[in-house]
Amino acid sequence: MDVPGQGPQSEAPWKKMSEEQLEKQYSPSRWVVRRGAEGALKTYSEMGKEATKRARDTRRTLLNVPYGDGEGEKLDIYFPEAGSEALPLLVFLHGGYWQSGSKDESAFMVGPLTAQGVAVVIVAYDIAPKGSLDRMVDQVTRSVAFLQQRYPRNEGIYLCGHSAGAHLAAMMLLVNWTERGVTCNLKGFFLLSGIYDLEPLVHTSQNAPLLLTPEDAQRISPQRLLEAAPRQPADPACRVLVIVGQHDSPEFLRQSREFYQTLCRGGWRASFEELQDVDHFEIVWKLTQKDYVLNQEGGGPAGRNRVPYLLPPSGTAPGDPQGLVLGARVGPSRGCGWGEAGARWYPPVRVSA
Numbered sequence: 297m298d299v300p301g302q303g304p305q306s307e308a309p310w311k312k313m314s315e316e317q318l319e320k321q322y323s324p325s326r327w328v329v330r331r332g333a334e335g336a337l338k339t340y341s342e343m344g345k346e347a348t349k350r351a352r353d354t355r356r357t358l359l360n361v362p363y364g365d366g367e368g369e370k371l372d373i374y375f376p377e378a379g380s381e382a383l384p385l386l387v388f389l390h391g392g393y394w395q396s397g398s399k400d401e402s403a404f405m406v407g408p409l410t411a412q413g414v415a416v417v418i419v420a421y422d423i424a425p426k427g428s429l430d431r432m433v434d435q436v437t438r439s440v441a442f443l444q445q446r447y448p449r450n451e452g453i454y455l456c457g458h459s460a461g462a463h464l465a466a467m468m469l470l471v472n473w474t475e476r477g478v479t480c481n482l483k484g485f486f487l488l489s490g491i492y493d494l495e496p497l498v499h500t501s502q503n504a505p506l507l508l509t510p511e512d513a514q515r516i517s518p519q520r521l522l523e524a525a526p527r528q529p530a531d532p533a534c535r536v537l538v539i540v541g542q543h544d545s546p547e548f549l550r551q552s553r554e555f556y557q558t559l560c561r562g563g564w565r566a567s568f569e570e571l572q573d574v575d576h577f578e579i580v581w582k583l584t585q586k587d588y589v590l591n592q593e594g595g596g597p598a599g600r601n602r603v604p605y606l607l608p609p610s611g612t613a614p615g616d617p618q619g620l621v622l623g624a625r626v627g628p629s630r631g632c633g634w635g636e637a638g639a640r641w642y643p644p645v646r647v648s649a
């Protein structure tokens with residue numbers, strides 16, 4: 297399958313690793329630098345539960361909205377104060393290696409984002425062993441189509457996924473929405489510490505409930521699918537922000553970097569950030585904190601050293617593009633951007649300026 301010198305797979309470093317090394321690379325909790333492995337998992341879970349409780353106690357919600365007939369096909373919607381259906385929707389897909397986690401402990405970003413006028417949707421999907429990876433991908437696809445149909449006046453759907461959830465979000469880059477009978481207003485993807493090539497996992501203990509074969513892994517790996525058949529975004533303005541933590545494992549860093557490069561080659565408006573001083577779990581639970589870099593406001597004058605992420609630009613003039621604005625790191629940035637080294641991202645108002 298792999299021809300030397302033909303793309304990242306040919307020199308994939310994981311192929312030279314021992315079973316033990318590979319196991320460690322794909323155990324995010326073994327790379328954390330604070331709290332220890334167990335402490336990191338515990339804090340992550342506590343933060344998620346607390347944030348979800350707070351979100352449900354303080355926000356206007358629609359909980360357990362069915363997006364399909366399956367028992368597990370439910371999503372929770374958290375609304376900002378101002379009642380309108382013309383809102384940007386941030387849709388979150390939780391992590392947990394497709395075998396742990398739930399929507400009921402994953403409402404991390406609801407506080408900071410709803411306070412800024414964004415509706416947040418947390419999607420449940422059937423984790424293994426109940427669900428197969430194919431089923432999860434199909435469920436997430438249907439949840440996004442459902443949201444578009446239920447909120448046709450939305451100001452953009454932004455998919456955010458963490459870890460395994462970033463894989464599921466990335467699979468949405470490949471969906472033919474027309475075949476699904478919808479025109480999705482997908483405006484952006486925030487992929488946090490994701491896995492985009494599943495093949496290495498086939499050889500780790502994580503595969504026990506997943507039962508993936510190398511062929512399955514190939515079929516549902518966005519990295520492999522996009523390498524084999526580059527696909528263009530339906531909306532050329534749609535952006536993809538690939539983010540990984542400094543204290544993710546080298547394999548996780550490699551996966552993010554290579555996925556980002558593949559997106560660039562395929563003509564996507566992609567950007568890559570290695571977020572300093574955060575690990576695989578902090579990268580997402582810190583979304584509970586309004587001063588976290590990923591919760592900083594988008595927009596603002598060009599030239600300021602700001603990193604707009606998950607929030608809409610403030611002070612946008614009427615008629616300007618609304619919605620969430622993906623990263624504009626002003627300063628040295630890695631990789632190809634829009635095909636040029638050191639490319640920057642600017643909010644839409646700046647692009648045309």
Ligand SMILES: Nc1ccccc1C(=O)C[C@H](N)C(=O)O
Nearest residue numbers: 323324325326391392393396459
């Ligand atoms: N609970 C999670 C939530 C989100 C992302 C990963 C996990 C993991 O548990 C990963 C793996 N089992 C680890 O111990 O590193």
